Amino acid sequence: xxxxxxxxxxxxxxxxxxxxxxxxxxxxxxxxxxxxxxxxxxxxxxxxxxxxxxxxxxxxxxxxxxxxxxxxxxxxxxxxxxxxxxxxxxxxxxxxxxxxxxxxxxxxxxxxxxxxxxxxxxxxxxxxxxxxxxxxxxxxxxxxxxxxxxxxxxxxxxxxxxxxxxxxxxxxxxxxxxxxxxxxxxxxxxxxxxxxxxxxxxxxxxxxxxxxxxxxxxxxxxxxxxxxxxxxxxxxxxxxxxxxxxxxxxxxxxxx
Amino acid sequence: xxxxxxxxxxxxxxxxxxxxxxxxxxxxxxxxxxxxxxxxxxxxxxxxxxxxxxxxxxxxxxxxxxxxxxxxxxxxxxxxxxxxxxxxxxxxxxxxxxxxxxxxxxxxxxxxxxxxxxxxxxxxxxxxxxxxxxxxxxxxxxxxxxxxxxxxxxxxxxxxxxxxxxxxxxxxxxxxxxxxxxxxxxxxxxxxxxxxxxxxxxxxxxxxxxxxxxxxxxxxxxxxxxxxxxxxxxxxxxxxxxxxx
Numbered sequence: 330x331x332x333x334x335x336x337x338x339x340x341x342x343x344x345x346x347x348x349x350x351x352x353x354x355x356x357x358x359x360x361x362x363x364x365x366x367x368x369x370x371x372x373x374x375x376x377x378x379x380x381x382x383x384x385x386x387x388x389x390x391x392x393x394x395x396x397x398x399x400x401x402x403x404x405x406x407x408x409x410x411x412x413x414x415x416x417x418x419x420x421x422x423x424x425x426x427x428x429x430x431x432x433x434x435x436x437x438x439x440x441x442x443x444x445x446x447x448x449x450x451x452x453x454x455x456x457x458x459x460x461x462x463x464x465x466x467x468x469x470x471x472x473x474x475x476x477x478x479x480x481x482x483x484x485x486x487x488x489x490x491x492x493x494x495x496x497x498x499x500x501x502x503x504x505x506x507x508x509x510x511x512x513x514x515x516x517x518x519x520x521x522x523x524x525x526x527x528x529x530x531x532x533x534x535x536x537x538x539x540x541x542x543x544x545x546x547x548x549x550x551x552x553x554x555x556x557x558x559x560x561x562x563x564x565x566x567x568x569x570x571x572x573x574x575x576x577x578x579x580x581x582x583x584x585x
Numbered sequence: 586x587x588x589x590x591x592x593x594x595x596x597x598x599x600x601x602x603x604x605x606x607x608x609x610x611x612x613x614x615x616x617x618x619x620x621x622x623x624x625x626x627x628x629x630x631x632x633x634x635x636x637x638x639x640x641x642x643x644x645x646x647x648x649x650x651x652x653x654x655x656x657x658x659x660x661x662x663x664x665x666x667x668x669x670x671x672x673x674x675x676x677x678x679x680x681x682x683x684x685x686x687x688x689x690x691x692x693x694x695x696x697x698x699x700x701x702x703x704x705x706x707x708x709x710x711x712x713x714x715x716x717x718x719x720x721x722x723x724x725x726x727x728x729x730x731x732x733x734x735x736x737x738x739x740x741x742x743x744x745x746x747x748x749x750x751x752x753x754x755x756x757x758x759x760x761x762x763x764x765x766x767x768x769x770x771x772x773x774x775x776x777x778x779x780x781x782x783x784x785x786x787x788x789x790x791x792x793x794x795x796x797x798x799x800x801x802x803x804x805x806x807x808x809x810x811x812x813x814x815x816x817x818x819x820x821x822x823x824x825x826x827x828x829x830x
Contacts, residue, residue, distance in 0.1 A: 485674040488639055489730075492668040493687040494660050494737055503677075579659045581641060584600075 346371065389451045397451050401438075401458050405431055408466035416473035420574040420583070426469050429570055433465040433563025434458065437555055446551060457555070460531070464516065464556045465563035472512035472567040479504035480575045480582075488582060497576040509568045516560045520553050529553070588615040588740050588773040589665070591636065592648040598631055605631055606797045613741075618767055618774040620784035622817065623794035629777040630671075632794075633743050636775065637666045649741075667739035671746035673726045675718035680704070680729050683718050687737035695736065706769075707732040708762045724755030728762065735766075741773040742766075748783065760787050781821035785809050793817045 349371055353364040388396055409430050413423035438458055447453040480487065483504050490500035523529060524546075528536070531552045535545035575583050591613040598606040605628040613619040621629045635642035636654070644655045654662055664687070675683050684703050685695035701711040707728040713721075721729065727747060734742065744763070748756040764787060766772055778784055784791045785805045793801035793808075793816055801808065801816040808817040 485670065485672055486676065489670065489674045490676075490686070492637060492639060492663055492670075493690065493733065494664040495690050496660065499690055577641065579638060579641060581639060584640070 385451075385455065388455070392451050394449065397449070397454055400451075400455055401434075401462075404458060404462050405434060408462045408469075412466045412469040412473070415470040416477070416571070419473055419477050419571050422473065422571075425473065425567065425570045425574065426466075429469050429472075429563050429567035430462065430465045432566045433469075433559045434462045436562055437461050437465075437559035440558075441555060446555075457552075460552060460556060461559045465559050468512050468516065468560040468564045469567045471515070472508050472564045473571050475508040475511045476505065476568050476571045477575075479508050480572065484582060491580055491582070495580075497572075497580045500580070501572045501576075505568050505572055509564050512564045512567070513560055516557055520557050523549070523553055588771045589650045590615050591741070591773065591775060592651070593632070593636075594646055594648070596632065596635070596642065596646040598628065598635070598642075600631070604797055606794075609794070609797075609799055611792050611799060611802070613773055613775050615773055616767065616771045617789045618763070618776060618787055620788035620791045621775065621777045621794055622781060622784045622791050622820070623779065624820075625779050627794050628797050629779075629794055630745050633668075633745050633775065633777050636743055637663050637668055639668075664737040665739055666741045666743060667734035667737065668743040669727070669730050669734055669745065669747045671749055673723075673730045673750075675721070675726055675729060678718055679714065680709075680716050680718055680721070681714040683729055683733050684714075684736050686733055699736075703732040703736050704729075706735055706766060708758065708765075722755075723751050724758060727751060727755070727759060731759075731762070735770075739772070741775070744774065744776040746777055746779065749779070756783070763787065781809070781817065784817075785821075791817060793820060795820070 349367060353367055355361075356363040356367070388400065405427075409423065409427035412426035412430060416422035416426055419425060438454065438461060441447050441457065442449050442454070447457055480501070487500045487504070491497070519529075529549055529552070532545040532549040535548060536542060577583060593612065594610050596606060596609045597604065609632065611619075621632070623629055631640065634640040635647055638654060638659050642655060645653055647654045649657070649662070649666070676686060681695075681697070681700045684700050688695045697714070700714050704711060704713060709725065709728050709732060713725070713729075718726075718729065727750075731747075742763075748759050751759065760783065763774065763776075767774055776784075776787060788805055790804055791802065791808055792799050795816075801820075803815065803817070807813075808815045809821065810818075
């Protein structure tokens with residue numbers, strides 16, 4: 330693997346930045362106050378991506394399984410923390426998000442490696458895990474939020490069902506379905522329209538890097554199927570784990 | 586199933602650290618209609634929810650036929666003690682779907698003639714079975730909720746202000762249906778209401794609950810007789826706590 334030489338692409342990066350400068354100038358001229366935030370975003374992106382570029386370079390070169398697992402653990406932790414924050418209002422939101430994302434991501438990645446779709450090498454697993462975990466995080470946040478809204482908003486229906494002798498699982502089932510469907514909708518819709526509206530990231534990247542469109546399309550299929558699978562597994566786990574936070578073992582809604 | 590007896594003994598309840606009910610004790614005899622009367626927000630509904638354990642009561646405070654409800658199987662308890670709420674929540678689907686909900690939870694399919702029988706118990710025509718549950722009047726919806734609660738074959742009913750969202754005519758109709766049901770099915774009924782007139786019309790006995798305590802009790806004839814100095818008569822005159830409607 331060649332070592333990363335950032336400076337080789339510097340002119341192209343600066344050219345891309347020129348566009349940002351134009352937008353910032355317009356913002357300033359029109360007093361839109363966007364330029365400061367844009368500057369922060371541009372600087373952050375530069376620093377973060379440079380660091381991760383060097384870090385990945387070292388990790389790819391080392392290709393140590395323990396190091397890969399450590400990176401996966403860090404990625405999962407950050408995703409769980411972010412999703413848990415979004416899930417505030419659900420008791421034990423961090424734990425729910427952590428378990429759901431870990432479950433969805435670990436099962437998906439485990440299957441992909443087990444079925445020899447990808448090898449357990451840093452160069453393959455880390456970018457793939459980034460997509461899987463990031464996607465699982467989004468689904469987890471959406472499902473947890475909707476589950477909480479459903480249970481809070483449908484208290485009367487749920488307690489009516491409980492009063493008729495329904496278990497907590499029976500009482501919550503229609504609302505769990507709604508939460509799961511709404512959490513899965515973005516990924517299902519983007520999978521349905523893939524290629525028709527936009528070329529997704531992995532495919533765009535491969536084509537830009539010089540691969541043939543047919544090669545790129547094949548990789549993209551793997552990516553989409555893997556993402557929709559991971560989303561479903563994470564969403565199922567998130568909805569199941571979060572509804573249980575709102576009930577006692579005696580099929581009572583927790584007073585909150 | 587023979588109608589059961591309720592005993593509530595030294596029941597206290599606090600919410601957010603504030604006492605809601607303090608040392609409340611009373612009973613409901615088998616086949617009796619007992620009204621828990623009092624101003625809104627007095628903890629009557631909170632107490633009612635403990636009888637079928639929608640809220641967990643403290644142990645050794647609520648007994649069904651002498652058995653502590655906290656030691657019973659909660660799902661079996663709820664099938665035996667039906668409940669009708671102030672706000673009716675009908676599930677999406679037809680009236681028949683709603684009536685069949687309880688038996689369906691145990692994978693019993695309710696035959697159409699059974700739906701018809703349950704609707705008739707709630708004084709509803711058989712034709713209503715196919716109607717969309719969201720297209721009913723308030724009175725019809727409350728009756729469907731009643732038929733739905735009866736479908737699990739309860740021996741007792743908890744009624745939480747079942748008519749407070751209904752107009753006077755629908756209110757009277759639900760009252761007469763309940764009186765008839767008690768007669769035909771021998772149900773034990775605990776009926777929460779803030780309306781003294783309703784308690785007077787339907788109850789065998791009345792408990793007056795104000796500020797978390799039972800302050801008066803007796804038969805309606807006794808409590809509401811002309812010139813009565815009973816607190817219940819005072820409450821009925823609108824001079825005690827609550828906001829009358």
